[in-house]
Amino acid sequence: MLGVKLEALLGEVSIKEYQTAQELADKLGVSEKTVRVRMKELNDVLKLYGAKIISKQRFGYKLNILEDEKFRQLSHSMEKEAKQQIPTNSEERVPFILAYLLNRNEYVKLDDLSDFLYVSRNTLTADLKKVEFILNIYHLTLERRPNHGILVKGNEFNKRICIANSLIKRNALFKEDAKKEQELQVIGSIVLEVINKHKMRMSEISFESLITHAYIAIGRIGRGCPITIDKTEISHIINLKAMQAAEEITDLLYERLSVRFSEAEISYLAIHLGAKLSSDTYARHGSNLVISGEIDELVLHMLNVVYNGFKLDFRNNLELRMALNQHMVPLQIRMKYGIPLKNPLMAEIKKEYAFAYTIAATACIALNEHYKTNMPEDEIGYFAMLFALALEKQDKKIEKKNIIVVCVSGKGSSQLFMYKYKQAFGKYINQIYECSTYELEDFDFEGKQIDFVFTTIPINIKVPVPVFEVNLFLERKDILTYNQLFEMGSNEFLHKYYNKNLFFTKLNAKKKEDVIRQLCKCASQYYNLPKDFYSAIMKREELGQTDFGNLAAIPHPYKVITKENFVTVGILKEPIWWGHNEVQVVFLIAISTEEDADIERFYQLTTNFLFDAQKVQYLIANPTFEVLMTLLGDEAEKS
Numbered sequence: 001m002l003g004v005k006l007e008a009l010l011g012e013v014s015i016k017e018y019q020t021a022q023e024l025a026d027k028l029g030v031s032e033k034t035v036r037v038r039m040k041e042l043n044d045v046l047k048l049y050g051a052k053i054i055s056k057q058r059f060g061y062k063l064n065i066l067e068d069e070k071f072r073q074l075s076h077s078m079e080k081e082a083k084q085q086i087p088t089n090s091e092e093r094v095p096f097i098l099a100y101l102l103n104r105n106e107y108v109k110l111d112d113l114s115d116f117l118y119v120s121r122n123t124l125t126a127d128l129k130k131v132e133f134i135l136n137i138y139h140l141t142l143e144r145r146p147n148h149g150i151l152v153k154g155n156e157f158n159k160r161i162c163i164a165n166s167l168i169k170r171n172a173l174f175k176e177d178a179k180k181e182q183e184l185q186v187i188g189s190i191v192l193e194v195i196n197k198h199k200m201r202m203s204e205i206s207f208e209s210l211i212t213h214a215y216i217a218i219g220r221i222g223r224g225c226p227i228t229i230d231k232t233e234i235s236h237i238i239n240l241k242a243m244q245a246a247e248e249i250t251d252l253l254y255e256r257l258s259v260r261f262s263e264a265e266i267s268y269l270a271i272h273l274g275a276k277l278s279s280d281t282y283a284r285h286g287s288n289l290v291i292s293g294e295i296d297e298l299v300l301h302m303l304n305v306v307y308n309g310f311k312l313d314f315r316n317n318l319e320l321r322m323a324l325n326q327h328m329v330p331l332q333i334r335m336k337y338g339i340p341l342k343n344p345l346m347a348e349i350k351k352e353y354a355f356a357y358t359i360a361a362t363a364c365i366a367l368n369e370h371y372k373t374n375m376p377e378d379e380i381g382y383f384a385m386l387f388a389l390a391l392e393k394q395d396k397k398i399e400k401k402n403i404i405v406v407c408v409s410g411k412g413s414s415q416l417f418m419y420k421y422k423q424a425f426g427k428y429i430n431q432i433y434e435c436s437t438y439e440l441e442d443f444d445f446e447g448k449q450i451d452f453v454f455t456t457i458p459i460n461i462k463v464p465v466p467v468f469e470v471n472l473f474l475e476r477k478d479i480l481t482y483n484q485l486f487e488m489g490s491n492e493f494l495h496k497y498y499n500k501n502l503f504f505t506k507l508n509a510k511k512k513e514d515v516i517r518q519l520c521k522c523a524s525q526y527y528n529l530p531k532d533f534y535s536a537i538m539k540r541e542e543l544g545q546t547d548f549g550n551l552a553a554i555p556h557p558y559k560v561i562t563k564e565n566f567v568t569v570g571i572l573k574e575p576i577w578w579g580h581n582e583v584q585v586v587f588l589i590a591i592s593t594e595e596d597a598d599i600e601r602f603y604q605l606t607t608n609f610l611f612d613a614q615k616v617q618y619l620i621a622n623p624t625f626e627v628l629m630t631l632l633g634d635e636a637e638k639s
Contacts, residue, residue, distance in 0.1 A: 494632055
């Protein structure tokens with residue numbers, strides 16, 4: 001066919017009037033000499049389709065159609081090819097260039113590529129920088145060779161991952177849409193048939209991803225771009241049943257699509273299959289899910305990191321430890337080969353299980369160190385679900401409360417009042433004290449360690465604990481309300497972490513180091529901080545992110561090193577780049593080495609607040625300590 005260059009030239013040549021080479025050159029953005037050369041090439045092709053170029057000195061060129069039917073065939077073919085249009089802007093060109101280069105095994109000259117795309121060398125150079133950025137993500141490089149051009153260099157496995165993540169959704173990357181969809185349907189039916197036969201389980205997203213990689217493999221095999229994998233090198237991480245299933249899939253692909261997979265290509269498919277199976281697939285159906293000592297040690301390291309950072313001890317939680325071990329088996333394959341796994345619940349996990357996500361992100365510091373790369377956010381989300389389940393299943397340690405009951409209607413009614421409360425809330429109450437309104441003012445609240453006052457009449461004196469006005473006769477809704485109160489307690493406990501003296505606004509800083517240094521200096525005026533407090537926080541920053549969006553960050557030491565609990569809050573004048581996100585609200589958290597029954601609830605309320613974009617924005621707009629405590633109190637009521 002004509003090709004892009006000649007097609008563009010034909011589009012400018014008129015059948016009615018002559019145009020000079022210079023006029024055509026100006027329209028096409030090329031030289032006059034280029035027009036003359038291409039015009040000869042165009043004329044040679046047009047002769048086959050019942051047309052020719054008439055050239056007249058000093059007048060130029062025009063098109064002469066000799067056979068209408070033949071020329072219509074050419075026009076029809078050109079319209080068909082026009083579906084694959086040349087991109088017109090950088091956003092379209094970058095994936096186009098990426099696909100173009102990944103699908104070529106020979107060097108491409110920059111002049112040819114710029115002519116092909118109808119852009120200048122400068123424009124092409126700018127686009128290639130973006131292409132290189134994408135390639136580098138997948139450990140691929142763009143090699144430049146004088147007099148030869150450019151060529152994508154790197155592992156074929158990484159090229160396929162790059163194609164899957166960056167290009168597969170672009171129509172006509174390999175074939176026309178109809179044929180592509182037909183082939184994907186055949187692959188899908190084969191994969192479904194085999195995994196059902198072997199009673200394997202995987203999510204819909206994993207299923208679609210497996211089909212995509214099988215489709216890519218077929219395309220790369222057809223282009224003479226084979227994979228290189230030694231089967232013996234993967235035998236220790238790929239389950240025998242996964243390898244057997246991969247062999248059956250490729251046998252059926254040969255039968256139905258006439259594509260023969262080599263042993264290395266079968267291993268490639270087995271790797272993707274093993275990486276995408278649910279961790280309980282084999283355990284459910286009789287085969288052993290082999291967990292190596294290395295994986296178990298890594299899981300224990302994760303739980304130690306959580307304990308050191310949060311003073312939360314999951315190390316003896318056998319159910320969680322086994323769940324993490326099971327999850328690590330397919331994860332190990334994904335991390336070794338850089339296979340991404342999309343988590344469709346990420347937004348919900350961050351919103352509904354903010355604390356669990358924060359724990360998971362901290363636990364993954366151990367994995368970042370082990371795999372020498374940062375754990376993808378989607379993978380952190382899967383770990384967060386396991387930690388969320390562990391938190392939900394934990395036995396709630398109910399600290400029994402001491403309460404005072406105040407009743408105006410005499411000894412008999414107050415005794416009945418006390419009896420009803422013991423009957424309804426016995427497992428939550430340590431001691432109930434009866435008291436009249438005039439005795440209340442002199443009552444030893446501190447000595448008796450009173451938590452709440454329940455009264456049937458208004459109390460006009462100030463007492464140091466929350467007061468609840470109640471009915472003498474408890475209704476069902478009252479019992480449910482106070483059950484929750486006794487289980488969760490009031491939000492007064494937050495004041496042992498948050499202090500008005502450690503709430504700062506309008507901070508000026510350009511780097512996170514400056515912010516952390518300022519907040520450490522402020523905290524040191526009220527607490528005797530360890531000498532390495534700042535460096536311990538910066539070490540945690542190096543190990544993994546502490547900014548999770550919503551303009552908020554929670555820097556803290558990599559391990560518990562202070563004698564007191566406190567949070568130093570800083571609100572910046574303007575957002576700054578923290579490392580992964582813009583940040584304007586900073587909660588510098590320090591946790592005491594002493595045991596603290598409220599620590600889990602503190603983290604729960606704090607992270608829930610910081611992961612709530614609306615509340616963070618409200619605090620930025622209304623930066624006062626009172627607003628902060630009100631917003632945290634709202635979280636306490638919700639929990």
